[in-house]
Amino acid sequence: MPITTLAFDGDDTLWHSETHFAVTTDRMIELVAPWIEGNLAVDALLDVERRNLSIFGYGVKAFILSMIETVIEVTDGQIPSAEIHKMIAWAKELLDHPVELMSDVPATLDAVAGRYQLMVITKGDLLHQESKVARSGLSERFDAIEIVADKDIATYERILQRHGISPSEFAMVGNSLRSDVAPVVALGGWGIHVPFHLTWALEHLENDDLGAHALTAAGLRDVPEILERIGTE
């Protein structure tokens, strides 16, 4: 069955994101260096993010709240609050950062335009994701933009149902096996993984053997050809 609808993830698929989070994490390491070694600080941050995920969700505000919690804990409350004030400024910088498209985005969208119904399915802060879509200059190229709190099977199922799309004619392109590929494949759809060299630890997937409907593209530019191959199978 040929693919009729193609959806792209936002962060680290259409535009850079993790790079900016990594820069901010480096700043935190520097700030707490008088108290704790860098790798241990990063581990502590990940632990806090993991335990806060179900209540704070994804995005910059959740990240900075977890970071504030972490630096207070790893310094045993010794970090001066003026340093925490800096972290609020980092949150604003992250939210206000210009959108930088990933390589090959315009060329890839040109190649698939008119051949498929095109969507963005992205998760995180509603306001920030809307602002990134708008500032990306790409919104006119998509038939639908879906901003979701989490990318689990139920989320994809709801989106496909609402748009009247059968999973077997749906392909999702993204950098996260956990969020973009596994749940779509579980529904009977197609997942195309486009790895990015930075992946947030909480997006890692232990078992990455997802079967024949999970494909890998070296870059976005290879996606159109992969889709054509699916259609002729």
Place this chain on the structure above:
Amino acid sequence: MPITTLAFDGDDTLWHSETHFAVTTDRMIELVAPWIEGNLAVDALLDVERRNLSIFGYGVKAFILSMIETVIEVTDGQIPSAEIHKMIAWAKELLDHPVELMSDVPATLDAVAGRYQLMVITKGDLLHQESKVARSGLSERFDAIEIVADKDIATYERILQRHGISPSEFAMVGNSLRSDVAPVVALGGWGIHVPFHLTWALEHLENDDLGAHALTAAGLRDVPEILERIGTE
């Protein structure tokens, strides 16, 4: 023209919200009491929230980030970071708080069920609003749930277009003149204001003369009768 679609705001219309924010603000006042008088602390918080609104948006995470920024500023960095750790815990309490329905919600929904297409249109953190809708036990009663970053004219226009609803057959019920009534009336729809005794200062509207399509209900229970009056005009 009779009303075909009726939408309800979430926070302080279907369930309590501002009450919990007020309790948290009181806790902040207590925390900074050694440095600054209560009213001045609240004014400072509002100033910070106002300047952060366009970048942080609405909701608990934005509120607590602005509160952390405020307490550091009003204490000139003197507040110990252990006190800031408490504020992160307050964020979690707010996000995890049981949903308490406002009075008359079930009875009002019973009275309008089957007569109108029913929606919720609510703003704030995506994850938190989804969780409140789910925990309210009301989701099955609505035909659509719309969680938005802001409630301006463009937002309502987009929702009405997507659902194929003409503004003149649409009524929005809510506690905020600024967010629930004014933009809907501006589009040619109907706004029914159900005041709640607590209103966040940033929801106040200077000019509250919104014309004949802006109506007021003493309580949710009066909404069905108001709708019937509109239909027969």
